[in-house]
Amino acid sequence: MNGDSPPLAAALQVAATAWRRLREGASLDRALAAAIDGFAAATPTPLHPRLAAAAKDIAYTATRHLALIEALLGKLVHRAPDPTVSALLAVALGQLLAPRHESYAVVDQAVHAAKTQDETRAAAGFVNAVLRNALRRLPALRSELQRQPTVAFNSPRWWIDLLREAEPAHFARILQLQQQLPPLVLRVNRRHGSVEAYLRRLRGDGIEATRVGPDAVWLHAPLPVADIPGFGAGDVSVQDAGAQLAVQLLQVADGMRVLDACAAPGGKTVHLAEAADDLVMDVVEADRARAERIEENLRRTQARSHALIRLHVADAARPENYADGRYQRIVLDAPCTASGIVRRHPDIPWLRRPADVAQLATVQARLLDALWPLLEPAGRLLYVVCSVFAEEGPRQADAFAARHADARPLSLPGMQSGRLRLPPAHGGAWSEGLPSVHDGFFFAIYEKT
Ligand SMILES: C[S@@+](CC[C@H](N)C(=O)[O-])C[C@H]1O[C@@H](n2cnc3c(N)ncnc32)[C@H](O)[C@@H]1O
Numbered sequence: 001m002n003g004d005s006p007p008l009a010a011a012l013q014v015a016a017t018a019w020r021r022l023r024e025g026a027s028l029d030r031a032l033a034a035a036i037d038g039f040a041a042a043t044p045t046p047l048h049p050r051l052a053a054a055a056k057d058i059a060y061t062a063t064r065h066l067a068l069i070e071a072l073l074g075k076l077v078h079r080a081p082d083p084t085v086s087a088l089l090a091v092a093l094g095q096l097l098a099p100r101h102e103s104y105a106v107v108d109q110a111v112h113a114a115k116t117q118d119e120t121r122a123a124a125g126f127v128n129a130v131l132r133n134a135l136r137r138l139p140a141l142r143s144e145l146q147r148q149p150t151v152a153f154n155s156p157r158w159w160i161d162l163l164r165e166a167e168p169a170h171f172a173r174i175l176q177l178q179q180q181l182p183p184l185v186l187r188v189n190r191r192h193g194s195v196e197a198y199l200r201r202l203r204g205d206g207i208e209a210t211r212v213g214p215d216a217v218w219l220h221a222p223l224p225v226a227d228i229p230g231f232g233a234g235d236v237s238v239q240d241a242g243a244q245l246a247v248q249l250l251q252v253a254d255g256m257r258v259l260d261a262c263a264a265p266g267g268k269t270v271h272l273a274e275a276a277d278d279l280v281m282d283v284v285e286a287d288r289a290r291a292e293r294i295e296e297n298l299r300r301t302q303a304r305s306h307a308l309i310r311l312h313v314a315d316a317a318r319p320e321n322y323a324d325g326r327y328q329r330i331v332l333d334a335p336c337t338a339s340g341i342v343r344r345h346p347d348i349p350w351l352r353r354p355a356d357v358a359q360l361a362t363v364q365a366r367l368l369d370a371l372w373p374l375l376e377p378a379g380r381l382l383y384v385v386c387s388v389f390a391e392e393g394p395r396q397a398d399a400f401a402a403r404h405a406d407a408r409p410l411s412l413p414g415m416q417s418g419r420l421r422l423p424p425a426h427g428g429a430w431s432e433g434l435p436s437v438h439d440g441f442f443f444a445i446y447e448k449t
Helices: 008-023 028-042 051-063 066-076 083-097 103-116 124-145 157-166 171-177 195-204 245-250 267-275 288-301 354-374 394-403
Strands: 184-188 209-211 216-219 236-238 257-260 279-285 307-313 327-333 375-385 407-409 419-422 441-448
Touching: 008 028, 008 051, 008 083, 008 103, 028 051, 051 066, 051 083, 066 083, 066 124, 083 103, 083 124, 103 124, 157 171, 195 209, 195 216, 236 267, 245 267, 245 327, 245 375, 245 419, 245 441, 257 267, 267 279, 267 288, 267 307, 267 327, 279 288, 288 307, 327 354, 354 375, 354 394, 375 394, 394 407, 394 419, 394 441
Parallel strands: 257 279, 257 327, 279 307, 327 375
Antiparallel strands: 184 216, 184 236, 209 216, 375 441, 407 441, 419 441
């Protein structure tokens, strides 16, 4: 710890509150936001400006080791302690497993955090004893517990089984990759300059980066968006290189009428508007708060200066509430389990329930059927999900094709029968074809006959 770091005890305490909410079913980001608000309300002095970031790092680190931490607790603690004490132990164990601080400092600060709260004060000695015991036994216990698939892959059993079914040859590699830190990938706005020119600009600023797709640049070290050169001016946007494929596959031309059906936070909306002139776009998002983020992105990138964009807060499956006429291009970036982006959201496998997969597949089918009649003859519809499960990908596409005889799969380069399964990958530099560093997606594209 150095003088200007936030106090580790406070960060552990906030992360522990978030962990407890996560294990009660809240998403980690929501849980963290509530935990920091609660901590601020109970603290008379202003919070350290980087406390929230430090707590987020601790909570995310623990979530990336959730199964191991819970298995370790099972070995180290004979009777389940109070959930508040368990949560503090969990986030402290996360710090011991992925060392960010000296282990003696983690133990010391976790005990300090225990002493500062009414609910945990009496357990401070217990926290000390468990963490010291953990330090002694960690190497042996870790290698023993890693033999359990749920620990090795940090996912529930049903999740591993579904992935094995979808990707029998690659599931282990996908699950391992998904435990790593997510890459920060940018999309270069070609209206403002070339990828080569942007890479030169980064080099000039001493920022290491690699091209990983036609418009995609991976920054080797993460940066806050405010520090990304040209971000505020819309020269680049943050978007995974796999997600960037959507607009490349749609091939929009100047003046087309386009529907972006599930649009927030607007990554594809902005990309579409960058890809051609004078598009007429209906952009639909069901969640009002998330729709706000589309507006922010449109403002930052000045997308409305070269496209007519109408933003609707509506259910995309009820076109009578937003559509006036038919479209030449439709993109449906459907709600899904998000099983392809676990690197970014390590809480996902622990929040979903097995029944969610079928329920989401039903929502996706309903959206597809509602949107298909809105497509003009010879128009294209792209279905995309950031999922690697078969039910949301190939099986969804099979069922759609069986219901719609006028849907012709478009076999674009790199696709088979109009489909592309893109498991997450972290390769080297890109030269041509599919991107080399990306999250997991499924794409299907159809033309109306
Ligand atoms: C995968 S995200 C879309 C990401 C976005 N296309 C992008 O590239 O930034 C799915 C979005 O669909 C929205 N959504 C879910 N059901 C919807 C519905 N029936 N109609 C419209 N939007 C919906 C969700 O709120 C969420 O913002």
